[in-house]
Amino acid sequence: MIPNTDWLQHAACAGMDPRAFFSTGNHARAQVNAARRVCAACPVREQCANWAIQTGERNGVWGGMSQQELRQRRRRFTSRAKTSMTAPKAPAKKKEPAKCGTRSGYQKHLRDKTEICAPCRQANTDADNRLRRTGTTRAAA
Numbered sequence: 001m002i003p004n005t006d007w008l009q010h011a012a013c014a015g016m017d018p019r020a021f022f023s024t025g026n027h028a029r030a031q032v033n034a035a036r037r038v039c040a041a042c043p044v045r046e047q048c049a050n051w052a053i054q055t056g057e058r059n060g061v062w063g064g065m066s067q068q069e070l071r072q073r074r075r076r077f078t079s080r081a082k083t084s085m086t087a088p089k090a091p092a093k094k095k096e097p098a099k100c101g102t103r104s105g106y107q108k109h110l111r112d113k114t115e116i117c118a119p120c121r122q123a124n125t126d127a128d129n130r131l132r133r134t135g136t137t138r139a140a141a
């Protein structure tokens with residue numbers, strides 16, 4: 001798939017000398033910084049950076065990023081793509097059975113028609129009291 005380049009018509013660097021974005025030689029650092037200042041005000045710098053990453057562009061400043069920064073982002077981009085494509089889905093977390101000594105434990109006893117143990121009975125009483133006091137059965141955080 002050829003990456004879409006419609007964003008280019010909004011580029012802040014349109015009409016500029018492209019050499020400003022491809023720094024070489026002694027003044028490379030100053031050139032990169034000057035290019036970056038143009039990018040900073042560019043409305044399409046995200047698209048521009050992504051484009052450079054997707055096409056594997058290995059020269060110049062794109063989306064306000066130097067090649068070094070683009071490389072870092074490319075690594076993140078590809079490692080993310082890899083994980084989302086190949087990582088096996090984490091198994092669905094089994095729901096913990098309701099623990100005794102909680103209100104859900106109490107309710108589980110009711111559902112399962114098992115004998116309500118003392119901790120569950122206590123938890124339910126506590127929750128009831130909280131409900132009366134605070135309007136919620138939730139324990140204070």
Ligand code: SF4
Binds near residue numbers: 038042
């Ligand atoms: S982000 Fe920079 S290089 Fe990319 S289009 Fe905008 S001004 Fe040009």
Ligand SMILES: [Zn+2]
Binds near residue numbers: 099100101105119120
């Ligand atoms: Zn219990």
